[in-house]
Amino acid sequence: MTTVKRIFTIFVTILAFCLAALAQTPQQAAIERIKANKTYRYGEARATTEDEAKRRALDELLSGISQSVITENHLKETQKGNSYDIDQGATVKSVSAMTLNNCETITYRDGTEWVALKYIKQEDVDAAFESRRQLISELIGIGIDQERQLNIAGALKYYNWARNMLSFYRERVKFDLDGRQTDAMSWLTTHIPAVIDNIKISLDNSKIEYDESDYDHYTVNLDATYNGEPLSNLDVTYFNGEHQVGPVHAKSGLLSLKYPELKDFKTIDFKIVYDYPEEAALYDSRLKVVYDSGDLASYDDRSMVTLPVKIKKNKIEAKGEAQREVAAPAAPLATADPAEFDKSAAYEGSQTLKADKIDVISRPDATDSSQKLVESMQKVEQAIRSHNYESVRSLFTADGYSLFSTMMNSGKVSVSRAPEAYNVETTSLFTVGRGIPVSIKNGRHVSNETVVFRFDPDGLIKSVAYALSKRAEDDIFREASWNIESRYSLLTFMEDYQTAFALKRIDLFEKVFSNSAIIITGSVSQKNSKARMVEGDFKAKRTQVNYKTFNKDEYLAKLRRDFREKSYIQITFEDTRISKVDDGGLLDNEVLWIELKQQYSSSNYSDKGFLALQLNLKPTNSQILVRTWTPTFMEFSDLKKAFPIGLVE
DSSP: OOHHHHHHHHHHHHHHHHHHHHHSOHHHHHHHHHHHOTTEEEEEEEESSHHHHHHHHHHHHHHHHHHHHHHHHHHHHHHTTOOOOOOHHHHHHHHHTOOOTTOEEEEEEETTEEEEEEEEEHHHHHHHHHHHHHHHHHHHHHHHHHHHTTBHHHHHHHHHHHHHHHHHHTOOOEEEETTEEEEHHHHHHHHHHHHHHTEEEEEEEEEEEEOTTSSSOEEEEEEEEETTEEOSEEEEEEEOSSSEEEEEEEETTEEEEEESOOTTOSEEEEEEOOOOHHHHHHHOHHHHHHHHHTOOOOOOGGGEEEEEEEEETTEEEEOSOOEESSOOOSSOOOOOOTTEEEOOOOOTTOOOOOOOOOOOOOOOOOOTTHHHHHHHHHHHHHHHHHTOGGGGGGGBOHHHHHHHHHHHTSSEEEEOSOOSOOEEEEOSSOEEEEEEEEEEEETTEEEEEEEEEEEOTTSOEEEEEEOOOHHHHHHHHTOTTSOHHHHHHHHHHHHHHHHHHHHTOHHHHHHHEEEEEEEEEEEEEOTTSOOEESTTTOOSOOSEEEEEEEOHHHHHHHHHHHHHHOSOEEEEEEEEEEOOOOOSSOOTTEEEEEEEEEEEEESSOEEEEEEEEEEEEOSSSOEEEEEEEESSOOOHHHHHHHSOOOOOO
16 A cells, blocks of 8 residues: 555544544533543433433443442452352342432433433442441431330331341441441341340239229230330230220330220230331431332231230239240240240340439428328329219319319320329429329320329419320439429429320410410421421321421411311420530529420321420429421530520510
8 A cells, every 4th residue: 555545544534533523412422431431330221212211221320330239249258258149139129229319311312212321420329328328327326225215116116227228228237336346237136136025014913903984994004124124115006805006105114005895805915016117208218218118127026925814803813924926036035923924035146235324313302291292192093083073173273173174084084003102292392293193095095194293382283294204304303403493393394395285285385485486397398299297297208308487376376276186196205305504503594405305196197206495494484485396306506506595585
């Protein structure tokens, strides 16, 4: 080939290349650059429509990520000398459910077809995996905190959520447990049964109550403990001979089950509940994906409790040791007393956690006049049993009896068990008596409460309320920088606030909210749907939480609607946190923040979240300046920044 021919050939080649480059669209050029860049993961596809091309490209991207996960895990395990068998279909499914932030799309038309490229930086893929691992570790950490606080319902819930995420997403996650890196799945697989096994539920024959006037004549009272300590919270369901009841909430170690009849019962059966799908959807969108899939870990059969009993002349008696529906694990069970379900087996690889030690300020001792007040409470107990409330009217002030009457008519109220003791606590400003355990039945809902009595200087009952959980009380009484009056001021306020929902007391809410109060409630919006209120009004699963601000009048109007529409409302507080106030004297007109984990239950809805109150605390007539609700805990520093202390009225 002559030199001229060579030059001509080179020229033609260069020209063809340039023409091809000029013919390439900007989209095509961008796709080529991304495909050549090793920092990106991508999927490319063709289809007759743009949307279909995008969908196929995303499938291709996720398939590539899934395969790399399988390959990487296989290499890691084989290098360690371990066999590694993975369900590839499950891995693809879990990766497909991954939330990929910063995923981009390029499309262009090529003749009759559409070409699409889905791409994302590898660092963003790694961040998505890390985010899931962090969420799983977070759930386990919250569960550990709940277990140490004896809130076993909460502990089992968060542990189970973490286990379901691990099962669905096929993650290998390690978390810090007392300074040791621990495999999450192995730990949860053994620890959840170990927690269930350390729940002890016992029946005392003397704690069976019979009420001829109530359709559910029998109340079977069970003691619920965990490692020997009264459970702060536990949920169960059971069959009462006619229908399924529950969940029923055990509170402060008491679990009350109600039955129309017992004569045909040979066992008392119930199930410990720890799966909360609606709450999971509210907690995090990644959990929502798991629960929507239906690919969930199976319930531990050890959660099914069977307690053999026999009936003699309308009285229930123990007939032996409680049974489970599955065989005992390899480790032997501790010998149980008759009529006792004792899950105290030791599990290899797992050890239940000790409850937190709380330094609680001691309560005041009873005074010489306490016996008279005890006698008043005993008379009230008999009045509740006989439903003859008028017989004790003289023991109350006019306002006190009106409130007591409202409480007795809030549902079918009965004494759930004989009080173990009546305690009277007296300070210079407060005289408080505790406590009559009662059960309140509304339809199929049964709640267990303890009635608290407040006495005036003449020994008359001026008000009644439902007690907080023991844990919530302890949280208040461990505020060592406060004097005793400050603690009772806050305790009284929170008891009244909690009880006001159960008794639908608009009058109290009118008093406790400042006229200039800021009231913020959560709301949930879904794609292509209108936002609806969370607290008491929302039933659908969330994708995003929004918030609405009310003034006092607007919020009271909302409460009035709730009270009309719902046959019952129950509020329970847990995990009380209080902003530090360095004041040794009475907190009179001192503003503080208090945040509590709130469980809201009603006839048509239930949820859990965090209630935060900016409170102007006084010996009496404390007022709320700011009220907020969020699905997750907010730091006090953030609350104080968002809501500076306003004018004290």
